[in-house]
Amino acid sequence: MSRVAEFLLRRKGGKGWHWTDIVTWIWLLGGLFVMFGPAVWLVGSSFKSPAALAEFPPSILPYVTQKVTVEGYDKPLDLYEATLPDGRKATLAEVRRIGIVSQMVDPQKPGEIIKVNIGQRTPVRQMSFAMQNYSEPFTHFDFVRYLWNSVFVTVTATLITLVVNSMAAFALSKYEFRGRTFAMLLILATLMVPLSVIMVPLYSIVSALGLFNNLWGVILPTVATPTGVFILRQYMLTIPDELIDAARMDKASEWQIYWRIILPLTAPALAVLAIFSVVWRWNDFLWPLIVLSRKELYTLQVGLSIYSGELNVQWHFILAMTVVTMIPVVLVFIFLQRFITTGIAGTGLK
């Protein structure tokens, strides 16, 4: 036994355990719990029935009380494991509850009512995943609509972001012209003007352009991102100018140079920007909240926040919709996390 412990606890280089090692592992395991725990709890809860969600203390796994149809009663009755007054145990169905006394019947002999103290009975429960939490929002709410709006905004905005910013980055990295530095500074200065500062006048401009209550009103203000120009320009600066000169000799037009030479060579930076853009646009909240006031135009984020702010929150639906909203981001996290972390570490931009 002590050999096993020794094997498990031995360390690289044969050094013993230092107190900092213990702190490290407490921090890491605590971090694992605190960072993943809440999201896992949410996913687990999303499979519970409304009744199971309302109970306290909550169960870890989704359980529901088993029901049974008894002759002579319209609705299915809850099943309980009850201790009868004479000490026998029996599985009974509850007809009604009066104070602390529960009136129960035996499903086999529905004629006779048995009175049991509520302390003497425990519900018969079975595990059951409430898949209707996921299926019903698709029919009851405009969930499909929200999903579609979110996908449309994300994909369109990302495509435009890539085209518009790569063109600007191309001009700013491969052409000499007057005002180039000024243009670059102007774009970088935008980093100082976040949405929260200009939202009032931006709203009036978007309205004046007829883009209020229009998905394009969500898309267009976001596509000229300074981060995008910055990332792409830094990358294009590393492409040798000789390539462009050679192409010009071969009578390539400037547009062909951009499209056939620069863009394919910038693919890695474009990929990073695309990943960022997808996450940003999928997660956008404040601006869509301002621009979209008609229900059928809501994105997932807006729809979720509106429904969760209602007086009677239907948590079983909200939780399931939250999980669906998380899916694309979790996929990005699992498969593309490496690109994002190196992107952030390299530029310091989010």
Place this chain on the structure above:
Amino acid sequence: MKADSPKRTGSGIGETVLLPVRLAMGLIDAPLRWLQRVAGIGGMAAFFLMPNMLIFGIFVLLPFFINFAYSMTGGTALFLPDRSFVGGDQYARLFDCSNYLDANSCTEDTFWTAVGNTGWFVILQVTLMIIVSLITALILNRNLMARSFWRAVFFFPVLLSPVVVGLIWKWILQRQGLLNFGLYGFGFEPFTWLNDRNWAFAATVGVSIWAHMGFYTLILLAGLQAIPKDLYEAAEMDGTRPTRAFLRITLPLLAPNLLVVVVLVLIKAVQIFDEVYVLTGGGPGTSTLYITQYIYETGFATQLRNPGLAAAASILMGVVLVVLTLLQLSLSRSSEKKGARK
């Protein structure tokens, strides 16, 4: 090489998907050749820059300048020409207080409540955020098994949308939530955390740290990994104690990154809105009402909306942010210089 690989691997499906794009690009080429002949290379540069500058000008620069005009007009009309000029009245209204130490004595008491809340939020959140992400970065910088896994663990919430973050924690902090469940095990009665002024405020601080710490940890970790290992080896040879090595090597060499992170956290903290709006909605009462929510509600949400007042408040916030950003730029520039000297 890298850029070529998608072509080679996706020759079957990729080609067919790209075919219409190629055709379109080819069709665009003819008029653009004509443009190039007329306007020359310089004209083409302008052409490439145009779409970005147009969007940028309409949706960022224009609102930025209009904002000043907006803040000097009154009424509820949306478009600037319909609004009446009131000069500095909106600013005067924001600053109209009988006692400058008491938010309730001001005409716009909610504004000052929001400013006060934001101030406390920024102080607490920035301090805790720096401490937590610095500790995490230091731990991740150790000789760890599966470091990239642990780094991913702390980074995970960064990608979640603020709405999802808000809902996750609203679900945990509610009466039948996980937190009460855990405390119930220790014999505590269930408590509605978000209905209590102080706990709701603490929740907004904690949740925003939870959601964003991974991002700053990543930047600090990059800074830590740039510190040459031989410095520590030399220190160890000299018998330097780890605490001293931390104070004399790690902190001074990390200082530029740390300063940049402090300013970044500050800028983000001043603008806090999304996750708080979903988590508490600014409540209970006004205890978690922050400045962005004040601007949003004054400008858009309330019945008696006042865009002029919201614009004035947003300009005041903008001034704070510009100061902070300039601070960040000068700090990162000085750290770049240091890096170059090294």
